Amino acid sequence: MKIVLCCAGGFSTTMLMDNMKAVVKKSAKLNEDDFSFIAIPVDILQSEVEDCDVLVIGPQIAHKLDYIKPIIEPYHIPYVIVDQEVYGKMDGATVMKQVLIARRKADMAK
Template identity: 85%
Template sequence: MKIVLCCAGGFSTTMLMDSMKNTVKNSAKLDEKDFEFVAIPVDILQSEVETCDVLVIGPQIAHKLDYIKPIIEPYNIPYVIVDQDTYGKMDGATVLKKALVERKKADMKK
């Protein structure tokens, strides 16, 4: 599963991505080989969209949803907008859980 974290291009999203990677690594149920994480600025989302399974949107670009939706909707990519509190705590476990739930919901709609 490829999870793309989309932000304004800052360092903090890479920190959140690392927290998500650590969650997978330390999990008894999840396998690192099943996950790929990429952190990108929103400006290059188009180049990653074809291989994206779930999009994680940082709170600092939540206002760009009108720009993001037309890019991801043709591919039926589910997305999660991370709230400020979760982002501030760099709570990768919560973000990963939300991403997995959204992917599962999307799969059930097929």
């Protein structure tokens, strides 16, 4: 599962991405080989969207949803907007749970 984390510059989401990777690594249920992560600025989303399984949107760019949706909708990519508080804590476990739920819902809707 390719998870793309998207924010203004890609810097703070890199910290969140590292925490999400650690959650997967420590998990008894999740296999590290099943996941790939990339943190990018929203400006290059178009170039990373094709093989994306779930998009994680940082709270600082939630207002750009009108820009993001037309890019991801043709690919039927589910997305998660990270809550400001969760983001502030860099809570990779909560975001990982949201990602898995979003992907499962998208798969069930097919």
